[in-house]
Amino acid sequence: MLRATVLDTAGEILAREGPAGLTMRRLASTLGCTTTVLYTMFGSKQGLIDAMYREGFDRLTALVRAIPTDAPPAERLRLSGLAYRENALSSPQLYQLTFGAAAPEHTPGADAVAAAERSLDALVEIVEACIGAGIFRREDPRFIAQVLTAAAHGAVSLELSHYFWSKTEAEQRYTTLTAAAAQAFMR
C-alpha cells in the first residue's frame, strides 16, 4: 500500500464528503484494506491529518515557486496572490484543513509546521525581490509576508465560510484587501 495512494484517497473523501466523512474505517474500506494498515502507517488519525497538512502546504509552496523568478517583482507578487486564492478555491476542504478550520484540536506536528514555514518562505523571497526593486520599503520581509498572508487568508476564509455575504463580490473583496495590504508597505 503506497503512502501517496492513501493520501490521495483521503483527499478525495475529504473533498467529496467533508471532514466528518473522513474516518479511518471509511478510508480503509475505500482502499480495500483494514484500519490496522493505516495505524501502522500513520500512527493515528492525527498522524494522517498531519500528512495531509504537509501535502496542502507543499502544494501551495509549489504553486508559488512555479512563478518565474525573472518576472518583474510586482508581477510575481500579484501572481502569488492569485495563486493563493485559486489554490484555496480549488480544494477548499484541504485548505480549511491546513488552516485549522476543518480539524480543530489538531496541534500539527513539527513536520507540518516546517511545511507551513516553507510555504511562507516562498513568499518571503518575492517580498525581498520587491524590496530590492524599491517597491517595498526596507522592512522585515518576514513580517511583510505574514501580513500579506493574513490578508489573503482573511478574505478567502470568509469567502469559504459559505454563508457569509454574497459570492459575487468575493473576488473584489479579495483583490481589494490584498492590494491594500501590499500598499501599506510601498514607499
Added chain:
Amino acid sequence: MLRATVLDTAGEILAREGPAGLTMRRLASTLGCTTTVLYTMFGSKQGLIDAMYREGFDRLTALVRAIPTDAPPAERLRLSGLAYRENALSSPQLYQLTFGAAAPEHTPGADAVAAAERSLDALVEIVEACIGAGIFRREDPRFIAQVLTAAAHGAVSLELSHYFWSKTEAEQRYTTLTAAAAQAFMR
C-alpha cells in the same frame, strides 16, 4: 433548566476543554441532567452549536454597539477594531466556533446567519459615519465593512492558530493590516 444556564455551561466546557470535549453527554452530566433535556431544548447538537453561534455574534455586536456614537467617527472605527480582536482573544474557542473553525460541517441556521448580519450592521453604521465625516470615500459601506472584517479576521485567525509564527508580533500584524484595509478606502 434555564436555556442561558445551559449555554453558559457549554461555553465553559468549550473554553476549558476545546471542541472535542463538548459532547452532549458531558454537558448533560455537568449540568446534572440527562441528554433528553438537551435534545428537547435544542433539537440536536447542531441546534446547540447554533445557539452558541448566536451568542458569540451577539456578544461582538454588543461590544461594538457599546462604543459611544457621539465619538469622532475615526475613533469609533479604531475602537471597533480593538473590540474585535479583544473579543476574539478573550474567548478564542467561541470565536473559532462562530467563524467555522471549531465546528466544520456546521451550516448555521437562519437565526445564526441573522446574528452574523446584525454584527456586520453595527460596523456598517460606523463606516457610514466615516463616509459622512469625509474620512472614507463614498463607496458601498457594506462592502467596506466586509473588507475591514476580513482584514481583522485574517490577522486574528492566524494569531489563534497557535502554531503560526511568533506571538510577539501578533498585535503589530493586526494593527498594520486593519489600518492598511481602512487606508484603502480613505479619500
Added chain:
DNA sequence: GACTTACAATAACGGCGTTATAGCACAGTC
C-alpha cells in the same frame, strides 16, 4: 380530578478511534 409539560432513569442503535489477537505470505539471512 384530568391533562399537559418538563424532567428523570435506563437502555439501546450504529458509528467512531484505537488496540489486541491470531494467522498468512513473502522477503532476506544463516
Added chain:
DNA sequence: GACTGTGCTATAACGCCGTTATTGTAAGTC
C-alpha cells in the same frame, strides 16, 4: 531448507459519541 522479520489479513473488543425510545414521576393548568 529452516528461521525470522515484516507487511498484510480478519475478527473482535473497549469506551466513547450522537441520537432515540421507553417508562415513569412530579408540577402546574384548566
